[in-house]
Amino acid sequence: MAATLHRLRSWLGAALAAATLSMACVSVAEAAPTPTTDGEFGVQIVGGTRASTSTYPWVVYLATSSGFQYCGGTLVAPNKVVTAAHCTEGDSASAVRVVAGRDDKNSTAGTVARVTKIWIHPSYTDVTRGYDVSVLTLDRNLSQTPIKFATSADSALYAAGTSSTILGWGDTSSGGSASRYLLKATVPLTSNSTCASAYGSRFNATHMVCAGYTQGGTDTCQGDSGGPLVAGGKLIGITSWGDGCADPGIPGVYARVSTYAAQIQAQL
Template identity: 90%
Template sequence: MAATLHRLRSLLGAALAAATLSMACVSVAEAAPVPTADGEFGTQIVGGTRASTSTYPWVVYLATSSGFQYCGGTLVAPNKVVTAAHCTVGDSASAVRVVAGRDDKNSTAGTVARVTKIWIHPSYRDVTLGYDVSVLTLDRNLSQTPLPFATSADSGLYAAGTSSTILGWGTTSSGGSASRYLLRATVPLTSNSSCSSSYGSDFNATHMVCAGYAQGGTDTCQGDSGGPLVAGGKLIGITSWGEGCAAAGYPGVYSRVSTYAAQIQAQL
């Protein structure tokens, strides 16, 4: 891939490599974690708080057959999950699990579904070239409520300053440890011109949207790739890449879902 791993916020680790999965994934993380008394990262994350799948039933995570979480995803139909192409490229459906209804990765709550089909946008080559979208077909219908996704009629949801929600189980600092629990944060969408100033020609407004504060401090990070960017009750973005995590002047970059709505719908 042309993009560097820190841009992808990759969670390629020993557990992932051992499972022979090649995903270079990103996650929902915030800046400078503060450990709680029990050693876990709690709500003292800048801009982030614990969240529940009872509130966000459509947020899921991708795991290896051994249970290692490496990316996020969004349930958009009872048996369909939207995630990032860079989370699934090169992998077989039989190696992937989708976990729904589980806030605590160490618990056995919720449902673990197998994947029967992986669709990757045929134009995907690298995150900085766009098309970072994938649709997974599950082996069963889940009971969780799916989330509608943005279409070309939802251009208003992409206005600069729009308040959006990010979720995931990823690292709580760049290169740090992944969160045991589902976390959420609120970030504003940035203007295309501002994102272009940050990332230059790597940013393409047709395929991407950026979100974050100018001063940084709240962002997605390693392990959150494929997870949702939500506004107006719809999935508007897929966590894709960024320069570090929560760095000032470098917002998170998300696949612009409305651009791919027709292709996603075709998979449903």
């Protein structure tokens, strides 16, 4: 793959990118991950620290029927999960599992729910065109507490410099290996002009928001796709794509939840 391609921040997206030579989300698009000696794949949030679902009960992960974690998600109603469209594109509902209340992927804690319906924004075609939003309907109501999501009334939450929280079980470094445990990190939102400087015409401020430090070092990465970007106690972004992971001057890109609030609400 050419080094100029971006890489999707999901493992399945990376495998698809390697197979089709389509654009994916972080610096160099990678082939499907190789297991490490402890059986883990990929990596976690770059620059993150351990977190608990008891503190963040609404953060969940998506898994295959065999238990392989490939994306994140956010519980926004007892039986509804918001994730990225590129995490669910082409999937049948019966093939997806949502795991809640499990910090350690090697444990049996929490609940594994089946998915009965997948909604993908009808305008979604590619992460760089926006609309990277999907809503999953579960086969049961979960006991975990959902989180509210941003609407058009929450424009203040998107101000440059706003402190936000990212969570996931994905890469801890670009091309690294996956985290066994849930990680979290704090990153500031960037201005639209800063993000446009990094990504040019691929960045669309209506559909996207960026977050990260100028010096880099902290970011979501492969395996974190679909997971939450939270500020002010609300879900404001969905982990989507980016060039590299935690590189200086290149923030992570998230789907701007407030833009899609009406469509998400319609699924609830």
